[in-house]
Amino acid sequence: MASMMGSISAYGSYQTNRPSALKQAPHMQFQQCCSSGVRFLSKHSQSMRSKTQLAKRRATNNGIHPKITGSQAPIVCSTGMTIIFVATEVHPWCKTGGLGDVVGGLPPALAAMGHRVMTIAPRYDQYKDAWDTNVLVEVNVGDTVETVRFFHCYKRGVDRVFVDHPMFLEKVWGKTGAKLYGPTTGADYRDNQLRFCLLCLAALEAPRVLNLNNSEYFSGPYGEDVVFVANDWHTAVLPCYLKSMYKPNGIYANAKVAFCIHNIAYQGRFARADFDVLNLPDSFLPSFDFIDGHFKPVVGRKINWMKAGIIESDLTLTVSPHYVKELTSGPDKGVELDGVLRTKPLEIGIVNGMDVYEWDPAADKYISVKYDATTVTEARALNKERLQAEVGLPVDSSIPVIVFIGRLEEQKGSDILIAAIPEFVGENVQIIVLGTGKKQMEEELELLEVKYPNNARGIAKFNVPLAHMMFAGADFIIVPSRFEPCGLIQLQGMRYGVIPICSSTGGLVDTVKEGFTGFHMGSFNVECETVDPADVTAVASTVTRALKQYDTPVFHEMVQNCMAQDLSWKGPAKKWEEVLLGLGVEGSQAGIEGEEIAPLAKENVATP
Numbered sequence: 001m002a003s004m005m006g007s008i009s010a011y012g013s014y015q016t017n018r019p020s021a022l023k024q025a026p027h028m029q030f031q032q033c034c035s036s037g038v039r040f041l042s043k044h045s046q047s048m049r050s051k052t053q054l055a056k057r058r059a060t061n062n063g064i065h066p067k068i069t070g071s072q073a074p075i076v077c078s079t080g081m082t083i084i085f086v087a088t089e090v091h092p093w094c095k096t097g098g099l100g101d102v103v104g105g106l107p108p109a110l111a112a113m114g115h116r117v118m119t120i121a122p123r124y125d126q127y128k129d130a131w132d133t134n135v136l137v138e139v140n141v142g143d144t145v146e147t148v149r150f151f152h153c154y155k156r157g158v159d160r161v162f163v164d165h166p167m168f169l170e171k172v173w174g175k176t177g178a179k180l181y182g183p184t185t186g187a188d189y190r191d192n193q194l195r196f197c198l199l200c201l202a203a204l205e206a207p208r209v210l211n212l213n214n215s216e217y218f219s220g221p222y223g224e225d226v227v228f229v230a231n232d233w234h235t236a237v238l239p240c241y242l243k244s245m246y247k248p249n250g251i252y253a254n255a256k257v258a259f260c261i262h263n264i265a266y267q268g269r270f271a272r273a274d275f276d277v278l279n280l281p282d283s284f285l286p287s288f289d290f291i292d293g294h295f296k297p298v299v300g301r302k303i304n305w306m307k308a309g310i311i312e313s314d315l316t317l318t319v320s321p322h323y324v325k326e327l328t329s330g331p332d333k334g335v336e337l338d339g340v341l342r343t344k345p346l347e348i349g350i351v352n353g354m355d356v357y358e359w360d361p362a363a364d365k366y367i368s369v370k371y372d373a374t375t376v377t378e379a380r381a382l383n384k385e386r387l388q389a390e391v392g393l394p395v396d397s398s399i400p401v402i403v404f405i406g407r408l409e410e411q412k413g414s415d416i417l418i419a420a421i422p423e424f425v426g427e428n429v430q431i432i433v434l435g436t437g438k439k440q441m442e443e444e445l446e447l448l449e450v451k452y453p454n455n456a457r458g459i460a461k462f463n464v465p466l467a468h469m470m471f472a473g474a475d476f477i478i479v480p481s482r483f484e485p486c487g488l489i490q491l492q493g494m495r496y497g498v499i500p501i502c503s504s505t506g507g508l509v510d511t512v513k514e515g516f517t518g519f520h521m522g523s524f525n526v527e528c529e530t531v532d533p534a535d536v537t538a539v540a541s542t543v544t545r546a547l548k549q550y551d552t553p554v555f556h557e558m559v560q561n562c563m564a565q566d567l568s569w570k571g572p573a574k575k576w577e578e579v580l581l582g583l584g585v586e587g588s589q590a591g592i593e594g595e596e597i598a599p600l601a602k603e604n605v606a607t608p
């Protein structure tokens with residue numbers, strides 16, 4: 001049996017050193033872990049947030065449930081579930097887009113409800129606030145044994161765990177927010193499959209080996225009665241390892257996996273021969289097996305990670321109800337996994353929330369004039385002038401300003417927008433486009449200034465402060481997506497009183513109401529190779545229609561409607577709770593209604 005070292009660190013009372021494959025018999029090793037002196041404390045009684053609710057629960061013996069797994073196992077007290085999000089992005093540490101936002105924002109909302117919540121993501125950079133736990137585990141990746149180290153911080157009620165390994169840090173060091181998946185947009189690292197196998201294997205260890213004691217409500221390791229939330233294709237092997245390496249050994253017997261699809265366009269399709277590097281039994285091959293007519297990345301039979309994630313997880317969900325319909329409607333919108341999704345139904349689509357603390361016009365550190373719904377009109381004029389000056393457009397607050405913010409991919413329809421600009425740029429309007437992505441699209445963006453010096457600017461940067469300034473100073477946000485699973489950009493816009501002009505797809509249908517909070521352009525052709533002239537016309541005519549309303553009573557009412565909405569994670573978190581509870585993990589129970597733990601406290605803001 002592999003050796004077990006007993007060195008004490010602040011985080012783990014042991015450091016694991018398991019050179020042999022976990023497959024062999026991890027069970028006994030962990031029995032040793034659990035009996036090797038981990039301290040377990042219940043600090044429930046000091047709840048600052050919901051003392052009354054917790055007191056009520058205690059009175060009914062409903063609030064505390066000791067979870068005992070094994071003879072000398074941890075006693076972890078909680079009000080609800082034990083949830084572990086595994087993902088390649090987590091804002092504000094690492095983000096290329098909305099995946100990072102969700103893994104950044106949803107967990108604190110669930111923690112506020114009394115659930116114990118951890119996120120696990122790669123350590124791509126030297127995050128100043130995440131400390132070395134000094135806990136190491138060894139995992140079999142491909143044909144080598146790799147040592148990973150866990151870093152950790154506790155923020156907004158959530159244990160943020162980072163998996164440290166050269167496969168992440170060597171590639172991306174100093175470049176947080178870029179190059180997470182490949183050296184350039186559109187190019188993948190050759191070892192991505194190994195990188196994400198390693199992430200999943202480490203994620204399966206973390207709940208059992210990390211002795212986490214920052215929370216005043218929980219302590220000790222998370223244990224085994226957990227719900228894993230795997231996100232997108234990168235984490236699709238997690239349920240497979242859970243089933244092949246742990247459950248057969250009696251570990252994680254009650255654990256369940258929910259698989260969340262944030263974007264079915266990225267599936268992780270690889271050569272069939274690569275199945276061998278995953279170190280999974282052949283019985284899993286049918287779940288990965290995939291045939292398509294494309295020649296990328298190879299011609300012929302493939303493996304498809306996302307397909308396996310859907311099949312091997314206990315439930316699959318996605319980020320809006322309308323996207324559920326689209327995904328199952330046919331191969332175009334289901335991107336050839338529609339059949340799989342009909343066989344193994346998508347349980348539910350829950351519209352994303354947004355981080356209303358980070359995105360708050362009344363407290364936004366990046367904007368000149370802070371405002372709320374009562375002061376939006378006056379503040380907008382001043383913020384607009386600041387924005388116009390910042391990007392070098394003529395400064396005049398009476399000119400309506402339209403903005404676009406997003407990844408420059410066909411999904412986002414930035415190419416459709418570029419084609420439509422000549423159709424409406426003759427109006428009294430300014431347009432500012434901020435995005436990064438495909439090189440050609442970035443170049444087209446930067447040409448806008450040359451073509452329309454008085455009306456348009458394109459900025460090919462990932463620039464968070466500018467994004468905030470754009471929301472504060474714009475009147476409309478245009479979202480011409482060919483498909484959009486949920487979309488956060490329109491939520492961020494509405495929070496700042498910026499009216500969305502959006503295509504009618506995915507979450508845009510669920511979150512933007514025609515004539516009330518925004519303008520719909522209809523659904524677009526999902527064929528990405530070309531720009532459909534009908535879509536260009538739809539963009540131009542809807543922009544013209546929206547501009548007609550500019551500064552009218554209808555416009556001001558729409559601004560108010562946008563700002564009056566609760567776009568926070570609170571509602572979505574409640575729905576997520578319902579879905580995850582439905583998995584029936586031992587000891588799970590509903591949480592409480594709670595406000596986020598110190599969402600604005602300085603010490604709770606990440607400093608990557």
Ligand SMILES: Nc1ncnc2c1ncn2[C@@H]1O[C@H](COP(=O)(O)OP(=O)(O)O[C@H]2O[C@H](CO)[C@@H](O)[C@H](O)[C@H]2O)[C@@H](O)[C@H]1O
Nearest residue numbers: 097098099262406435461462463464484485486487488489
């Ligand atoms: N150049 C730039 N500078 C600064 N900030 C920028 C930026 N470009 C984008 N952003 C930010 O990145 C995020 C984009 O999130 P979205 O959800 O709109 O799209 P994305 O396609 O990345 O997410 C995918 O996952 C999410 C989460 O489920 C789904 O909502 C979505 O539909 C799906 O495509 C926003 O926070 C936005 O402000």
Ligand SMILES: OC[C@H]1O[C@H](O[C@H]2[C@H](O)[C@@H](O)[C@@H](O[C@H]3[C@H](O)[C@@H](O)[C@@H](O)O[C@@H]3CO)O[C@@H]2CO)[C@H](O)[C@@H](O)[C@@H]1O
Nearest residue numbers: 096097098099100181184185186187188232262263266
């Ligand atoms: O948060 C933003 C999105 O982040 C993820 O998408 C990334 C995707 O998972 C990666 O595989 C990669 O996609 C590239 C793809 O692999 C490659 O073959 C080529 O098609 O180019 C793609 C873009 O470079 O990067 C994506 C981010 O850019 C997440 O999966 C999505 O849900 C999020 O929307």
